Amino acid sequence: MYSSQLIPEGATGTPAAHTVAPETEERTRDRVLQAVLHQGPVSAAELGESLGFTPAAVRRHLDALSRDGLVEVKLIANQPAGAGRPARRYVLSHRGQTKLGNDYLDIAASALADLAEAAGDEAVQAFAARRFEKLERRYRPLVDAAGDSLADRAEALSGALSADGFVASTRTVGFNQPTATLQSLQLCQGHCPIQDLAREFPVFCDEETKVFARLLGVDVRRLSTLASGGHVCTTHVPMGRNQTPQRAEKRTRVKLTKQERPR
Missing domain, CATH: 1.10.10.10 (Winged helix-like DNA-binding domain superfamily/Winged helix DNA-binding domain)
Known part of the structure; x- marks a missing residue:
């Protein structure tokens, strides 16, 4: 917060002679x-x-x-x-x-490099999956409370991400046709606290994308990431007629092998 008595130089209505500390x-x-x-x-x-x-x-x-x-x-x-x-x-x-703050990321990157060397890349992927599973458990009640509207669920997810420092927002993009409006939604993250880590280990971006898909109940696609050089992390969320959120339990199907099927 800034004191109301300290008026920045160049602010509208500020006298030119005003001296700024x-x-x-x-x-x-x-x-x-x-x-x-x-x-x-x-x-x-x-x-x-x-x-x-x-x-x-x-x-x-x-x-x-x-x-x-x-x-x-x-x-x-x-x-x-x-x-x-x-x-x-x-x-x-x-x-x-x-x-804006990436404390301890060098230590984390060194630790993950040691983990990969000792146990393989699969161990790093498992670590990233566990990290984002915890995030999913925290976000799930907030997103589900928003109801079945995909736009509302994305907005709730955006709010949860912002509370964790990701500076998230949503925007609708699309174009009009004579008989319909084709739209999609973009979930944007202006800051990534683990950007340097994700640059070295892209699996963190992959696991985060999977969590977004599970929380929103639709297949999402990453368009850009800060870790790969983008100026913002952008996730495409389809909002076509047939794209309605599906609960995770409804999307899960148990596939029986030929030997497991009842005779």
């Missing part, structure tokens, strides 16, 4: 960094509107963050495709993600 300038820059994390990909104009800063002040802070390697520019194609030049949007860089 150095620590306030640093805190203001941290606010811009956090806003890029939560809103990215985001334009300078959108940041200025949400933070109440003048365009000049926002660009000054963005330039400083860019020089420090904490944010970077992504060129986003305009909609409809091909209309005008790609828009400039700001996102956190890998260094910016790391600045």
Whole structure:
């Protein structure tokens, strides 16, 4: 929280002669960094509107963050495709993600490397599966409480992820046809506390995706991950006519072998 008596330089309505203490300038820059994390990909104009800063002040802070390697520019194609030049949007860089906290990941990565060497890659996969099974058990009551609506369940999952520091959100994408609207939902995560670990051991991303599929009751697909160089983790959630959430117990089918079938 920031004191209401400390008005950042460049904020709307602030006199030009106002002098800002150095620590306030640093805190203001941290606010811009956090806003890029939560809103990215985001334009300078959108940041200025949400933070109440003048365009000049926002660009000054963005330039400083860019020089420090904490944010970077992504060129986003305009909609409809091909209309005008790609828009400039700001996102956190890998260094910016790391600045927000990846404590003990080096130790964890070293331990998992030792585990793989001693017991094989299967042991690492089993470890990752157990980790996300615990997460699934915590999230299951929250997601199930949202009901059978796939959009509501995804929103509940997004809220649970955000509470754990993943800065998650949902958005609906699609296009209209004369007789129908084809839509899908994207579950986005702006921050990954274990990004560096997942980069070295992608099985963590794989197991997380499986948990999302089980919680939402539909087959989901990963479009991008922070660990693989994306500016956000994006999971595609289909919402077609035939895509309705199915409870895990309904999706489970016991397959008997020929010898096990009753005669």
